[in-house]
Amino acid sequence: MLRSHLRLALAVLKRRKVFTAISLFGIALTLLVLIVAGALLDNVFGAFPPEVHHDRTLLVFNVRMSGKDAQSTSPAGFGLLDLYARDLPGVERLAITSTMREAFSYQGGRKQRLYLKRTDAEFWRVLQFPFVEGAPFAEAEVDSGARVAVINRTMRRTFFGDGPALGRDLEVDGLTYRVMGVVEDVPMMRAVPFADVWVPHSSGRDQAYRSDLQGEFWGLLLARSAADFPGIQSEFRSRMQRIDLSAYPEFERLHATPETLLASTSRMIFDAHDDPESRPDRLLGVFGLLALLFLALPTINLVNLSISRILERASEIGVRKAFGAPATSLVGQFVLENVVLTLLGGVLSLLAAPLVLAAINQSGVLPYAQLALNLRTFALGLGLAVFFGVLSGAYPAWRLARLHPVVALKGAAR
Amino acid sequence: MIRLAGVEKVYRTDRIETVALSQIDLEVAAGDFVAVMGPSGCGKSTLLNLIGLLDAPTKGTVELAGKPVASYRDRDVSRLRNETIGFVFQTFHLIPDLRVLDNVELPLLYRKMSGAERRARATRALERVGLASRLQHFPSQLSGGQQQRVAIARAIAGEPRILLADEPTGNLDSQMGDEVMGLIEDLNQKDGVTVVMVTHDPRQAEKAHRTIRIFDGRQVAC
Numbered sequence: 001m002l003r004s005h006l007r008l009a010l011a012v013l014k015r016r017k018v019f020t021a022i023s024l025f026g027i028a029l030t031l032l033v034l035i036v037a038g039a040l041l042d043n044v045f046g047a048f049p050p051e052v053h054h055d056r057t058l059l060v061f062n063v064r065m066s067g068k069d070a071q072s073t074s075p076a077g078f079g080l081l082d083l084y085a086r087d088l089p090g091v092e093r094l095a096i097t098s099t100m101r102e103a104f105s106y107q108g109g110r111k112q113r114l115y116l117k118r119t120d121a122e123f124w125r126v127l128q129f130p131f132v133e134g135a136p137f138a139e140a141e142v143d144s145g146a147r148v149a150v151i152n153r154t155m156r157r158t159f160f161g162d163g164p165a166l167g168r169d170l171e172v173d174g175l176t177y178r179v180m181g182v183v184e185d186v187p188m189m190r191a192v193p194f195a196d197v198w199v200p201h202s203s204g205r206d207q208a209y210r211s212d213l214q215g216e217f218w219g220l221l222l223a224r225s226a227a228d229f230p231g232i233q234s235e236f237r238s239r240m241q242r243i244d245l246s247a248y249p250e251f252e253r254l255h256a257t258p259e260t261l262l263a264s265t266s267r268m269i270f271d272a273h274d275d276p277e278s279r280p281d282r283l284l285g286v287f288g289l290l291a292l293l294f295l296a297l298p299t300i301n302l303v304n305l306s307i308s309r310i311l312e313r314a315s316e317i318g319v320r321k322a323f324g325a326p327a328t329s330l331v332g333q334f335v336l337e338n339v340v341l342t343l344l345g346g347v348l349s350l351l352a353a354p355l356v357l358a359a360i361n362q363s364g365v366l367p368y369a370q371l372a373l374n375l376r377t378f379a380l381g382l383g384l385a386v387f388f389g390v391l392s393g394a395y396p397a398w399r400l401a402r403l404h405p406v407v408a409l410k411g412a413a414r
Numbered sequence: 415m416i417r418l419a420g421v422e423k424v425y426r427t428d429r430i431e432t433v434a435l436s437q438i439d440l441e442v443a444a445g446d447f448v449a450v451m452g453p454s455g456c457g458k459s460t461l462l463n464l465i466g467l468l469d470a471p472t473k474g475t476v477e478l479a480g481k482p483v484a485s486y487r488d489r490d491v492s493r494l495r496n497e498t499i500g501f502v503f504q505t506f507h508l509i510p511d512l513r514v515l516d517n518v519e520l521p522l523l524y525r526k527m528s529g530a531e532r533r534a535r536a537t538r539a540l541e542r543v544g545l546a547s548r549l550q551h552f553p554s555q556l557s558g559g560q561q562q563r564v565a566i567a568r569a570i571a572g573e574p575r576i577l578l579a580d581e582p583t584g585n586l587d588s589q590m591g592d593e594v595m596g597l598i599e600d601l602n603q604k605d606g607v608t609v610v611m612v613t614h615d616p617r618q619a620e621k622a623h624r625t626i627r628i629f630d631g632r633q634v635a636c
Binding site: 001003004007008011012015315316318319320321322323324325326327328329404405406409 | 469501510512516521524568
């Protein structure tokens, strides 16, 4: 039966060329946008080098301090992480990195804007950067406040061209760093590892940051396994409650929670810094809702097109009913036809997606973007095509399967 | 085989009530060949739809093979139609996007049957109506008479015990009409298929064992 229905579906699509072309264009465009959005999200939240331990990494992004009349939310201070996030049970490593900061270099008399991060040595162990040349800086350089730097491939080309880079000096914001490593570019969308230049956190002029509770740092907690997350979070929160806030008379409470990237992002977007619960599902819900809303219009359009297309085949429905087709079989047939149509649209969108993703990568709109049609994105595309097909086919199919056979045979279904 | 008792069919809209059939009592034995005649709009096709379980009576009972069908669920009615009844329509109602063989296979799609068996049965039915050489043609590539023969092949592919034909020769010239009637007679005589045929043509009605006349929704003579 399936083969017969498939053959018919393809024959109908071939016969109604204009309808098929319009439908395919709408479906392919919708799915293409969703696939590109999926690739973007995958690029932000997926496990790619250097973030290869996504599944067992917790992040401390923001710290909220609140009192009766005052409230302050900002990235964690180095002191908070250094003093209260070390030796947590279940944590294998703690890395501390600053947030990305815009900096300028006037090397060779040319102004170059770049993004700088200040990190510790563990940063290079928690994150697995692919090194093109040299090596990361270690505890010795961090402890001594050495002015050394790791740069990405693009900065290497910008500052040193084809010549050697290791051991060369690089001037950033008036300070001179010695280049000791070059890594592959990291997309800007990967907020935690991204920078153009990474230097030891201690290499600046000012050392007052070392005792701050709030500041410009993030903590990366590499757990032994995801099973350790609840214990780590509980111990961390309890440490936060024990912090002496007497130096901050306007504040009474301090909230900070180590969470996955998704949960942290959700907390930031919903400004829920003092929520004791992690709620990544809220963000997923928003993404899902946006995708559904985006799908709604073309789905309604396709439902209408499908209804008019199937109504033209009212007499076929009548004949099938006369010869014993149960309603479920008719629903299955017309849903299948829609799924075939949307799968064809899906194939078109999957063919177009690599071209669009490559164009975005090359455009520079998203610095160092490495959007690609990977297996996850491909599965998303196919899944969406089937979902879209069932969604837009089920209602017309259900409506038409309920047609009275006599009415259908007269072709007067409208 | 078919029994209608006190059957009435009324169509209602918000304002109008139309009595399509009233007080119909009819028995058709297995192997019988009944012609239904009457002027246009008298209720002939409605009667055929009731016998074919495509519609339900407003009043009265319809029995098929000794079973009253009023209490049947939709799925059971579908199965009964599929296994017991074959339809032939005046306008053929072939599916234009399907080849002849696929059209004839249609009733068999709703049975538990392998694809090979389905094709074999459909091919046999097409051989029976003399169209074995047209399996891969589309309906639009056939003449009207050939299309009606395909429709008959479709009706008999599932080997039903009842054939309901609604003006099967109405769209054909006399020669093609005779060919189609020959096939229907053959099915009745050789295979013992019970036939109920609506027709306007007295010449075709003569080929039936008996004729029922309907006038203004009422049975006027047997």
